[in-house]
Amino acid sequence: MSFTVAIIGRPNVGKSTLFNRLVGKKLALVDDTPGVTRDRRPGDAKLVDLKFRIIDTAGLEQSSPDSLQGRMWAQTEAAIDEADLSLFVVDAKAGLTPADKTLGEMLRRRGKPVVVVANKSEARGSEGGFYDAFTLGLGEPCPISAEHGQGMLDLRDAIVAALGEERAFPPAEDVAETNVDIRADIGSEGPGEEEIEPVYDETKPLRVAIVGRPNAGKSTLINRFLGEDRLLTGPEAGITRDSISVEWDWRGRTIKMFDTAGMRRKAKVQEKLEKLSVADALRAIRFAETVVIVFDATIPFEKQDLQIVDLVIREGRAAVLAFNKWDLVENWQELLADLREKTERLLPQARGIRAVPISGHTGYGLDRLMQAIIETDKVWNRRISTARLNRWLESQQVQHPPPAVSGRRLKLKYMTQVKARPPGFMISCTRPLKLKYMTQVKARPPGFMISCTRPEAVPESYTRYLINGLRNDFDLAGVPIRIHFRASENPYESKARKKR
Template identity: 85%
Template sequence: MSFTVAIVGRPNVGKSTLFNRLVGKKLALVDDTPGVTRDRRPGDAKLVDLRFQIIDTAGLEESGPETLEGRMRAQTEAAIDEADLTLFVVDAKMGLTPVDKTLAEMLRRRGKPVVLVANKAEARGSDGGFYDAFTLGLGDPCPISAEHGEGMIDLRDAIVAALGEERAFPPKEDVAETNVDVVDLNDDEEGAEDDDETAYDDSKPLRVAIVGRPNAGKSTLINRFLGEDRLLTGPEAGITRDSISVEWDWRGRTIKMFDTAGMRRKARVTEKLEKLSVADALRAIRFAELVVIVFDATIPFEKQDLQIVDLVLREGRAAVLAFNKWDLVEDAQAVLADLREKTERLLPQARGIRAVPISGQTGYGLDRLMQSIIDTDKVWNRRISTAKLNRWLEQQQVQHPPPAVSGRRIRLKYMTQVKARPPGFMISCTRADALPESYVRYLTNGLRQDFALPGVPIRIHFRASENPYENKKKKKR
């Protein structure tokens, strides 16, 4: 991206709506309630022929630094310092407030380019607020409607005028000729030749979602990974609302982490804004490859914790448990033994799942957690050759034959892995609909143990083999 732009303004002036308009997606939560956005959210923006990085920020309010509003203000000021240009959004419909004038003075002191944006200019009676914006002393306001997409051409011209042509349109670098690698089209990820057990590619970026109950320490954990206060934290429960993505490198590999809102029991989620936050967290789970479920080690295995684990596994994601706040545990060895016993007993559907005690506050156990993430992702991507699977299937039937249903024994004929991420298998058999669930669990547990597939969901599909004589009528003698 050529430059970075921060969107600032007091609460409820339409900053997140403008952010969504510029990125072309509904990434940021939008609601009539003031103060929906709390963390700063980056995105790739497109405005006519401009391409740049955009940062959505919390509404600026005057408050003490120890309060939640004060910490939100610190995050917004960090975004202003990081950006090359600031879009200062005011509400043309409501007019100026003393907070707008205070923010204008703060932006002037920083000395960076500012574009004054008068949003909601399409509303009836907005002319008064538009002309009042001239009194801020930040140049001519640019009237727009972020909701309806009006005035975007004028906004583009204002950004180019504030930055200059050279900064807005940097010269394109000449791309040198490079050698092109020959790609074998038959080597498909789903396994056109599923006898090939493809090697794990540790150069690809890894998408990791951090989920858990409110106030489990998810944002603090990510801040410790990054080494900076990138996400808003505090003693208040439910601070995070949007799913914020951050990138960093761990031992040369790019990790893209998603901080999500805390998920309470469905019956307790009644407010519209919390429903939007939880829906955003669920989208982050579906988008991620691996999910870290953060438990509070002082009160682990609440009912909601178990439901979150079950949700992640049903979505087919790889999962790792992180018992946070380990620095608050007194008898660590006894608690660790108790957590291991409860993990095996309460999560039988995730037998062998990796669980790591950590402390986001002190940094204890974070390297071990990252190694568990990588190891679990390898299992989630694992492929097993068809020859090995069929030899294994034959041994399983010798040790424990399929049951006879209505006097007729079920035969398992052929097995292959049809996909990875998560591992999925297909077994061709007779009378697939009559195979009892207990035998399916027997096969699943055998796969998990014999092929080292701990802690990841395993899907087995059964397909009835076709009988060529099934629909033919008997010939008369």
């Protein structure tokens, strides 16, 4: 991006609405309640022919530095220092307040370019507030309506005038052409044909979501990874509301990490704002590749912890457990043995899931946590050749043949990998029910489609038998596995219908 813009203003003037308008997506939470935004949220904005990086910030509230409002304002000040230009948003409908004048004086002392934005100018009676904005002494205000998209051309011209043509429109960079490889949903290889298993790319960016109950230490953990107070933290539960993404490098690899709001039990979530925060956290889980579920080591394996892990597994994400606040544990050897036993017993759907004791406050165990994330992502991206899968499927049927349903035995024909998320296994079968062969689905995590006879009659117990075998024989521990059964086409079916 060519330059960075910070959106500044007191609470409830429409900063997040303007942010969503400029990025073209509803990324930031918007509500009539003042003070919804707490952390600073970055995004890629486009305004006509301008492309820049934009930062949404919390509103100014006069308070002590140690309070939650004071820590929120510290995040806003960091965004002002980082930005090249500030959009000072005022409410034209309500007019100027003492907080607006205090903020305008502070921006004037900073000496950076400022554009005064008179939002809600479409409202009746907003002319008075618009003309009051001249008294701030920061230039001519720009009347807009962030909710309805009015005045965006004027805002574009004001930004260019404040920064200058050269700064607003840097020289274009040469972009190399790339070849896009579009693959079919189902592999073209047939049963028994060998294929090359792809090598895991150690350099590709990795998307990681941090989830857990409120006050488990998620934001503190990310701040320790970054080495700075990037996210708002404190003893209060439920500080984080938006799902904030941050990028950093770990051993030369780009990591995009999402901090999410704490998820309480559904029965306790009553307020509209908390429902929006939880929905934003669920979107972050679906977008991520690996999800770290943060447990409070002092009170681990609450019912909500187990429900969050089950949610992540059902979404098909690679999961890693992080037992945080390990610095508060006294008998750590005894607790570690107890946690291992409970992990195996309470999470059978994710057998072999990696669990790491950490401390976001001191930094203990963070390298091991990142290594567990990388190893789990390798398993999540693993592909097994069709030939190996079919040999394995044949041996599994020899050891434990498929059951007979209504006097006819199932037959697994073949198994192939298809492109799907979450992954599973495909077994080819015929009618009467005979499982023929099995192949893996091109999916992440490893998923497979099996062609078989009468797929609707395959019992759940035999599906679990195949999943457990796949975990043990192909080292697929800690990731969800789903097997999808599909009936093969009968070439004589049309002839039989004609005879009837």
